[in-house]
Amino acid sequence: MFEPDPVVSIGEFSRLTYLSVKTLRHYHDVGLLEPAAIDPSTGYRRYSLDQVPRAHLIRRLRDLDMPVPEVRAVLRAPDDVARDATIRSHLERMEAELARTRGVVASLRELLSSAPSAPLAVTFLDVPVQPVFAVRATVAALDAGGWYADARLLLDSALAHVDARAAGPHGATWAHEYFEDERGEVVAFVPVPRGAAPRARDVAAGVESIELAGGRFAVAEHLGGFDDFDRTYGALGSHVVRHAAGLPDAIREVYRVGPDGDDPSVARTDVYWPVRATA
Amino acid sequence: MFEPDPVVSIGEFSRLTYLSVKTLRHYHDVGLLEPAAIDPSTGYRRYSLDQVPRAHLIRRLRDLDMPVPEVRAVLRAPDDVARDATIRSHLERMEAELARTRGVVASLRELLSSAPSAPLAVTFLDVPVQPVFAVRATVAALDAGGWYADARLLLDSALAHVDARAAGPHGATWAHEYFEDERGEVVAFVPVPRGAAPRARDVAAGVESIELAGGRFAVAEHLGGFDDFDRTYGALGSHVVRHAAGLPDAIREVYRVGPDGDDPSVARTDVYWPVRATA
DNA sequence: TTCGACCCTCCGGCAACGGGAGAGTCAACA
DNA sequence: TGTTGACTCTCCCGTTGCCGGAGGGTCGAA
Missing domain, CATH: 3.20.80.10 (Regulatory factor, effector binding domain)
Incomplete structure (x- = not known):
């Protein structure tokens, strides 16, 4: 009893993944998520249900602003170690960015505090x-x-x-x-x-x-x-x-x-x- | 003894502000920072030294990813109250964004924890x-x-x-x-x-x-x-x-x-x- | 005068899609 | 068996905030 995973239209897949149809087409174009099948005469994309978890992972990574090429690297990672390393390095970049942001906010406050900025000794x-x-x-x-x-x-x-x-x-x-x-x-x-x-x-x-x-x-x-x-x-x-x-x-x-x-x-x-x- | 503020070339102004020449020209185009004068025959931009603090403020706001129209609003704010309100609302958006990011990170960890996600009861x-x-x-x-x-x-x-x-x-x-x-x-x-x-x-x-x-x-x-x-x-x-x-x-x-x-x-x-x- | 540094204005591209046009497909109802 | 109306397709352009580069004028010191 082999029961193949059902396939669904792009609209239905969109509901299963919270990814917009436009986005799904885009991910197809850039090779992030290829439909399981494409009707050769109509060009209709067909997604398999077992692609849903992959789409969910993509969604999370993209929500963290991970660049598409990096997401691709995560998806193609040969093992969990390589995958986690890529993810971790992205999270570290986000941390660094956060620290930078904090610095800028502090500096902005300083600038606006209207302390008339002691004239610099030159x-x-x-x-x-x-x-x-x-x-x-x-x-x-x-x-x-x-x-x-x-x-x-x-x-x-x-x-x-x-x-x-x-x-x-x-x-x-x-x-x-x-x-x-x-x-x-x-x-x-x-x-x-x-x-x-x-x-x-x-x-x-x-x-x-x-x-x-x-x-x-x-x-x-x-x-x-x-x-x-x-x-x-x-x-x-x-x-x-x-x-x-x-x-x-x-x-x-x-x-x-x-x-x-x-x-x-x-x-x-x-x-x-x-x-x-x-x- | 009236001594006008000296003007400098775009390259020199760039050094005084940490803004690249390309960026300065762009800010001119979009009306964020108009040069104090433009030579009518050569088109050379001339910046006045008293524009430096304004440029510094722009730099900080942009470093916080404040959209250009909002930066413009801050610069044109009639008083400090209006100005600070705009800035604060941007900082609040950044906070919200940060909270969202934290949620996504948690959700990503969950997804990767390989807990085989208890089959949903439908x-x-x-x-x-x-x-x-x-x-x-x-x-x-x-x-x-x-x-x-x-x-x-x-x-x-x-x-x-x-x-x-x-x-x-x-x-x-x-x-x-x-x-x-x-x-x-x-x-x-x-x-x-x-x-x-x-x-x-x-x-x-x-x-x-x-x-x-x-x-x-x-x-x-x-x-x-x-x-x-x-x-x-x-x-x-x-x-x-x-x-x-x-x-x-x-x-x-x-x-x-x-x-x-x-x-x-x-x-x-x-x-x-x-x-x-x-x- | 002459050279090198500086400045100008376009034009095109980037990331990751969204909007919308124009046209073909599918499925359910009459 | 039509006929809708929802769905899908492929372009192409627009978005934001600049960067890269081409092609060409300007400035200043030797």
Whole structure:
């Protein structure tokens, strides 16, 4: 007694799955959920009842804004381990996004609290050439956080193997295109004593030994996390526009005090904005 | 000594605001942030430094996914009260969204927990005609929650004024198009004793006195909140496909036990799926 | 003058569908 | 056996908030 699973029309399947007819057709087009059969003469889609659970899974994943290609990966996962890994990584991204959102909300409140934003203290400094270990890449703004964390690990590792202390706090330079296109060259660096050279294997991993150019900079201290960086940039850049002439060189940040675990409010960053040397 | 605020090029303004050049041009197009001046011969945009704080505010609101028209409303708000109201309502929507997401995650875990989902108990019932007070509307799936809450208030108010008890728990019928197009006619109802009639003023508010058609239904009980409704529908509908013939009439839900505040797990809903009467 | 960096305006594309037109199909009732 | 009326099909375009790129003008310092 073999009883095949009955098939239903797209409208009926829609009621069984809470997916709209349009959506079902779309999932067919993109290969997420192929009908069990298609009438060759009329083109009518026929869905089998055993496709219902699969549709329910798709619905949940899509409700969590998982991108369609990823949903496809989950559905095609060879085993539960691979499947759960994909799902978990998506949930982690959602967590990260939530944390970011919380930061932005806090920063928004701050901005609206009408504390007339203490006028930023800006000083002009002539900075000498600085030997550093550096890791360089063209990075999109969205990836910058993760990329910098990796780069920093590389730098620390290189540093640990040359029997020298860092000659100052970590930092990074950010090219103009990074701001204008949300993607540009970034150089993560850590100052080293003159003459220090990384091991060949660190060089192979991407660590360079270079010198940061010296010159004149307008400098301001940024307090707190990344969500408020724009305010310091705005104030510092405005100051430069008013009182000096900017240069097309990369902006430099020096992370004197990092965030304390989850609390970004203790962070201290010096922002160096390159300006024309006064004659 | 009047010193006008300096103006800067779009690229420089981009650095002051952390907004990409493309984005700034886009905000110009959609009227979010008009440059302070435009060179009539070259078309070059010039931004004034005093536009920086406004740009920062826009950035934060957009980072919270506030739609552009709403951002515009915030910027044009006549006073801080109106402005904060718009922002608060957006934050509330984000909270609601977050709650929904949590529900979906829980429901996803449940689905994946491989508890082989106890086979749903389905019974067939012949239901008599039922007089009800009803509120009727064509509703989109996204608005259904809020709409039903309002409708229920109307029904309860109508009921309170006719000196009659409800003759059964609240419920609603959902037309086929509601599932197929994510938008369709919904009738919220509460059973009343035969002969009860609402006040004229409740009628004016949208309350009708009608009779729900009787007939044969496949009935199953759904446990818990809305995020899992698709599973009950899937199981119930599949059962109908296998053992009866469905009808194009609206599906009926009876909310026997509602969610307990934030806890949807105690809710009990009977789902009535119309089927052809057995001859 | 000349070069490279900067700026302009289109035009097209993205994700994941929804709306709607125009036309073919199906099933139940008369 | 028609004849509805509900159902389904395939395009094609629109949505939101930008990004990428082409093709071409502008600016400023050497």
